[in-house]
Amino acid sequence: MKRLLLISAVSLFLAACGSTKPATRAQAPGSVTPIHAQKLSTTFDRKGIKMEWECAWGTGMFGITDAACSRGEIRAIEVTDYAASFCNSEINRENAFRVAEMRAKARLRHFINEEVASSQVKTTLSRNVEKANDRIKQRIAANEEVAMSESEASKETNWAVRENTASTVETVTDTVRVNASGILRGLYIKQANIVDRQTVQVTLRWDRDSDRASEFFRNRFREQR
Numbered sequence: 158m159k160r161l162l163l164i165s166a167v168s169l170f171l172a173a174c175g176s177t178k179p180a181t182r183a184q185a186p187g188s189v190t191p192i193h194a195q196k197l198s199t200t201f202d203r204k205g206i207k208m209e210w211e212c213a214w215g216t217g218m219f220g221i222t223d224a225a226c227s228r229g230e231i232r233a234i235e236v237t238d239y240a241a242s243f244c245n246s247e248i249n250r251e252n253a254f255r256v257a258e259m260r261a262k263a264r265l266r267h268f269i270n271e272e273v274a275s276s277q278v279k280t281t282l283s284r285n286v287e288k289a290n291d292r293i294k295q296r297i298a299a300n301e302e303v304a305m306s307e308s309e310a311s312k313e314t315n316w317a318v319r320e321n322t323a324s325t326v327e328t329v330t331d332t333v334r335v336n337a338s339g340i341l342r343g344l345y346i347k348q349a350n351i352v353d354r355q356t357v358q359v360t361l362r363w364d365r366d367s368d369r370a371s372e373f374f375r376n377r378f379r380e381q382r
Contacts, residue, residue, distance in 0.1 A: 204237035204360070206268055233364035235347065236265045242355050250357065254349055257359035262344065265361065267337040274336075280328040288320040342375075343368035 212226035238261035242253035347362035 204358075206264065207235040207237075209233040209235075209364075233362060234265070235360055235362045236261045236268070237358060237360045238264055239352065239356055239358050242357060245354065250351075253357045254359060257349075257357050258346065258361065261359050261361045262341055263337070265344070265363075266339055266341065267335070270337060270339060272336045274334045276332050278330045278332070280330070282326040282328070284324050284326075286322045286324075288322070343371035 209232045210229040211232045212229055238257050240253040240257035240260060242249045341363075344361050344363050345367055346359060348358075348360040350358045352358050
């Protein structure tokens with residue numbers, strides 16, 4: 158009886174294997190969206206500057222362990238910026254990461270200290286132009302009678318043109334200059350991601366530990382004078 162069941166099971170397995178056809182998967186071609194139909198994604202969360210705080214002095218009898226805090230101090234700061242790679246090659250990707258890092262540093266520097274200068278300039282240009290164009294077939298004088306036949310009177314034989322043109326141009330220029338410069342210490346790359354096919358993201362972070370580390374290595378490797 159056991160032998161009969163074993164033979165039946167083997168027969169069913171071979172029949173099932175024999176009736177199974179190899180599956181063929183058809184790969185759909187990649188869809189291409191026209192430029193005029195492309196749109197920005199609404200699910201992407203754009204990041205900028207993020208600060209982390211900690212309680213420096215509490216209000217209760219337990220000091221800083223109390224839930225209420227009367228004064229806080231900045232523990233860390235993170236800044237994020239983006240750059241386009243314009244292609245999928247490795248070198249363009251690395252250049253994009255480098256540009257995003259530089260932009261993030263500039264964003265942080267502008268946040269720390271920014272100098273803004275604004276100026277308005279108005280320029281007025283007035284120009285007078287006089288043009289003269291004469292075509293004379295017969296003498297024209299103020300005290301002289303001009304004689305011409307009836308056929309000549311119907312033709313454009315004698316004419317004088319005087320043109321006087323006055324033009325005024327006003328230009329108003331509004332210029333805003335923003336400048337930020339300084340030294341950034343203890344700043345390091347926390348995260349570097351690829352957002353989409355041609356956009357990268359770099360997040361820089363500063364905290365107290367990285368600031369102390371920067372101070373330590375700066376004193377450690379300082380040149381002896």
